Amino acid sequence: MKNVPAANSAPPAICFDQELIERYDGRGPRYTSYPTALQFSERLGEAEYRANALNSNAGGAPLSLYVHIPFCHSLCYYCGCNKIVTRNQARVERYMEMLHKEIRMQSELFDRSRQTRQLHFGGGTPTYLDNDQMDELMAALRTAFNFDESDEREFSIEVDPRTVDADGIRYLTDLGFNRLSLGIQDFDPTVQEAVNRMQSYEEVSRLVNEARAANFKSISFDLIYGLPHQNVASFDTTLDRVIGLRPDRLAVYNYAHLPERFKGQRMINADDIPPPSTKLDILHHTIDRLSESGYLYIGMDHFALPEDDLVLARGDGTLQRNFQGYSTHGECDLIGLGVSSISSIGNVYAQNAVTTMEYETLIEDGHLPIKKGIAVDDDDLLRADVIQALMCYDRLDFGAFDAIHGTDFREYFKSELERMNPLAGDDLIELDAGGINITPKGRLLLRSIAMVFDRHMAEVDTDKRFSRAI
Numbered sequence: 391m392k393n394v395p396a397a398n399s400a401p402p403a404i405c406f407d408q409e410l411i412e413r414y415d416g417r418g419p420r421y422t423s424y425p426t427a428l429q430f431s432e433r434l435g436e437a438e439y440r441a442n443a444l445n446s447n448a449g450g451a452p453l454s455l456y457v458h459i460p461f462c463h464s465l466c467y468y469c470g471c472n473k474i475v476t477r478n479q480a481r482v483e484r485y486m487e488m489l490h491k492e493i494r495m496q497s498e499l500f501d502r503s504r505q506t507r508q509l510h511f512g513g514g515t516p517t518y519l520d521n522d523q524m525d526e527l528m529a530a531l532r533t534a535f536n537f538d539e540s541d542e543r544e545f546s547i548e549v550d551p552r553t554v555d556a557d558g559i560r561y562l563t564d565l566g567f568n569r570l571s572l573g574i575q576d577f578d579p580t581v582q583e584a585v586n587r588m589q590s591y592e593e594v595s596r597l598v599n600e601a602r603a604a605n606f607k608s609i610s611f612d613l614i615y616g617l618p619h620q621n622v623a624s625f626d627t628t629l630d631r632v633i634g635l636r637p638d639r640l641a642v643y644n645y646a647h648l649p650e651r652f653k654g655q656r657m658i659n660a661d662d663i664p665p666p667s668t669k670l671d672i673l674h675h676t677i678d679r680l681s682e683s684g685y686l687y688i689g690m691d692h693f694a695l696p697e698d699d700l701v702l703a704r705g706d707g708t709l710q711r712n713f714q715g716y717s718t719h720g721e722c723d724l725i726g727l728g729v730s731s732i733s734s735i736g737n738v739y740a741q742n743a744v745t746t747m748e749y750e751t752l753i754e755d756g757h758l759p760i761k762k763g764i765a766v767d768d769d770d771l772l773r774a775d776v777i778q779a780l781m782c783y784d785r786l787d788f789g790a791f792d793a794i795h796g797t798d799f800r801e802y803f804k805s806e807l808e809r810m811n812p813l814a815g816d817d818l819i820e821l822d823a824g825g826i827n828i829t830p831k832g833r834l835l836l837r838s839i840a841m842v843f844d845r846h847m848a849e850v851d852t853d854k855r856f857s858r859a860i
């Protein structure tokens with residue numbers, strides 16, 4: 391899962407071709423892992439995870455920690471995350487007690503010499519926790535793991551602007567965080583009201599100024615297009631404000647309306663959702679505005695300024711796709727802590743229980759809360775590297791790949807290469823004797839290209855499991 395072929399330089403341009411997007415944008419995985427979580431099964435459990443984690447110490451890779459805080463104060467109607475909307479502190483305290491136990495159990499598996507270079511708090515709303523809970527959590531993590539305290543560390547937290555003030559931002563710096571990600575979605579009050587998430591531009595602007603003054607290295611915004619009442623003109627006003635605040639990174643997600651899966655979405659009036667043609671226009675306009683403003687397209691949904699670490703990681707070959715989307719530090723083993731979190735250690739993926747009740751019961755009984763996962767086989771490892779290369783670097787070099795894996799790529803993936811011919815015919819890729827290059831038109835259809843190498847696709851009902859990419 392870590393053998394990414396040679397990197398290249400800055401990301402190339404993208405070309406928005408509406409006809410191709412409409413034709414190719416089917417349903418498919420986002421490839422935050424390969425195999426995807428749909429292939430995880432209970433055949434991989436705690437015993438296999440423990441053995442694999444202990445074995446990984448021989449390699450001594452540095453560590454990346456993901457900590458899931460599932461609680462939120464109120465429900466944003468569009469949300470598809472694993473979250474619990476509650477004001478019940480007793481419930482929060484029980485979860486935190488079990489999370490502390492899990493941290494201690496996990497840390498016993500990993501050599502102290504392995505530095506934690508990357509830390510990410512996600513949710514839910516990590517800033518739901520009060521200062522005492524946050525202090526205790528960070529102290530527990532620092533005791534259990536060997537934190538890199540240098541400037542090289544990448545400690546990030548998802549911040550709900552409605553839960554943090556200027557003092558809160560300074561407090562996060564004191565805890566050691568040096569990156570933050572703000573959930574913006576849209577600044578338009580009509581849209582905000584329709585999705586039950588009211589937050590003003592002024593409060594976000596104050597937080598951004600405070601974060602810059604506190605020397606946060608990177609500020610990231612999340613936006614969503616396809617929400618009720620959005621149109622090109624209204625989203626353009628949001629983009630004006632976003633570009634004015636100059637976040638280092640932007641993730642611009644497509645809203646997938648799946649009310650049969652996500653109960654909260656039933657609160658959204660389907661008639662208020664823009665039609666697919668308007669969504670495409672909003673996306674097209676967003677890409678133009680961000681490109682004109684100096685942002686580079688990293689890949690699926692993600693943009694960054696040229697000096698951002700995501701762009702630099704693409705240059706030095708350490709860019710990866712993981713459960714947070716695109717990320718740096720591809721060399722790390724990832725430990726997922728908290729309900730539903732996923733670990734990726736060596737060639738094993740393991741996911742924690744997805745309900746807090748099961749998560750807490752397993753820990754209370756002295757178990758790691760792992761419910762399912764997969765040990766990646768040799769064939770999947772090859773495919774994972776192909777998919778990483780295409781999604782992170784827009785290129786796969788046959789010679790470099792064969793040198794790493796001892797394969798004959800063209801022979802091994804003969805049928806996949808044949809299936810790529812139509813993609814080459816439509817100018818989504820260039821296929822030559824040296825490798826596969828994704829063209830500017832293909833960069834917006836990465837997952838449709840990557841899916842050619844996914845041998846598990848036939849096992850999955852794509853209409854039921856996936857939303858459209860765009």
Ligand code: SF4
Pocket residue numbers: 461462464465466469470471473513514515550573
């Ligand atoms: S979008 Fe974030 S804050 Fe809103 S309900 Fe979902 S997890 Fe909670």
